[in-house]
Amino acid sequence: MTHLFENYARWDVEIVSGSGTNVVDSSGKDYLDFTSGIGVCNLGHCHPHVVEATTNQLQKIWHTSNLFKSSLQEEVAEKLTLHSIGGSVFFCNSGAEANEAAIKLARKYTGKSKVITFLQSFHGRTFATMAATGQDKVKQGFGSMLETFVHLPYNDVSALKNEIDHETAAVMLEIVQGEGGVHVATEDFIVSVEQLCKENGALLIVDEVQTGIGRTGKPFAYQHYKLSPDIITSAKGLGNGFPTGAMIGKDFLIAAFNPGSHGSTFGGNPIAMTAASATLDLIFDDEFLNEVAEKGEYFKSKLEEIFAPLENFKGIRHKGLMFGVEFSNEVGSMISKLRENGLLALVAGPNVIRFLPPLTVTYGELDAALGIIGGTLLDKQKVTF
Incomplete structure (x- = not known):
């Protein structure tokens, strides 16, 4: 029983600690957080x-x-x-x-x-x-x-x-x-x-x-x-x-x-x-911001490689490390499967997956996220959602 108004469609996950791009839930499970608290923790958690x-x-x-x-x-x-x-x-x-x-x-x-x-x-x-x-x-x-x-x-x-x-x-x-x-x-x-x-x-x-x-x-x-x-x-x-x-x-x-x-x-x-x-x-440092732009271009190119062959993939929109990946079908089940496999992402309307990683995300963490995305959503070039 909850004593809270039920105005949020909460996930069945409680995050209890975090450092940088990584967070841990109350059961001890690790995640890559590509939500950043909905674009809030731009320096990652507990910088x-x-x-x-x-x-x-x-x-x-x-x-x-x-x-x-x-x-x-x-x-x-x-x-x-x-x-x-x-x-x-x-x-x-x-x-x-x-x-x-x-x-x-x-x-x-x-x-x-x-x-x-x-x-x-x-x-x-x-x-x-x-x-x-x-x-x-x-x-x-x-x-x-x-x-x-x-x-x-x-x-x-x-x-x-x-x-x-x-x-x-x-x-x-x-x-x-x-x-x-x-x-x-x-x-x-x-x-x-x-x-x-x-x-x-x-x-x-x-x-x-x-x-x-x-x-x-x-x-x-x-x-x-x-x-x-x-x-x-x-x-x-x-x-x-x-x-x-x-x-x-x-x-x-x-x-x-x-x-x-x-x-x-x-x-x-x-x-x-x-x-x-x-x-x-x-x-607000030029070198830091240049790296954000570079990471954004890198992540976009790799996402396109994963999704380009798919019939229901409609395109990627982004600026820096703000991403929307659009499909012809609803993506709610995709978000759930990504979460089950250790990657937190968001929706932006029914057909768009939104990725908002911390601006401090490393290339290694971007690659790890790409691995989860490919492994979760693709099966012999067919989307499993």
Whole structure:
């Protein structure tokens, strides 16, 4: 019997320890974790640098509140703005909260309420971010959504041209739609979105909750394009497992978030900021990020070798170490079989396997995962699911 709400379709596995890419469940079984806590533990589990920093901070102070100045918040904000277009940062506890802050800031700054987002997007499960999300399944059973959110086809410039106008506060998008199937933005689409925002006086919000903090081989995924968003949101990888989120905005937006306009009791908590600072020290390094990109290309090429002969294989979409492998049939049983054989992976919609290994994954671990994938799913060039 459980005393928990059953709002998660939990696997019958409890992870009790981990180091790097490897985790162990309560029965003592080992796994390669290619979920990274859904793109959270970008440095792997219990990274020594992050463990040491947070352990030291735990012995100093855990919480003060945002009534007080915080040199730790200033430290992390400086690292985020130096590696982005931003000028200032608001700290919170999650991606949904970061996106809530972005929506509020855009509406307050522009004085408008219409926000355009895209089908297959995922921005969170609060009422505003649920309304922003372009997937009906997350909205079922909750009644009327908040008004003024419009959802358009992704990578469709003409649809955006027909909808955006001078009453639009913001366009909000993911560079790679993670939960929606690992769909990657095209260059033409991204360039057009920014131009249309400028022409109509709308802000451009880029949701980097899953793609940010090195996941795609850049500090932020928008940096793969000639793009300068007004607001960026970040969370998952920021604290390497310690809950924290951030909204990063350009300097011209600062006055709109005056004292009392928005807040978070636990946002910018000393432990969270220590974890984030230690994480960014390692990830925001050119050599580290180049290796992420190289590993991503290697893994993609090997996955294609495994799956290319299969009739139900439709293709691979990826940026860096963010992968979606699409099939013509549902993949739930594939995920279960991989887990039974020691590899943890995710779905991204019913037909897509999502791989999000730690950015610190070794080539040996990539090869081990490929061995499990091939051995589990292929039998004389026929898929066994």
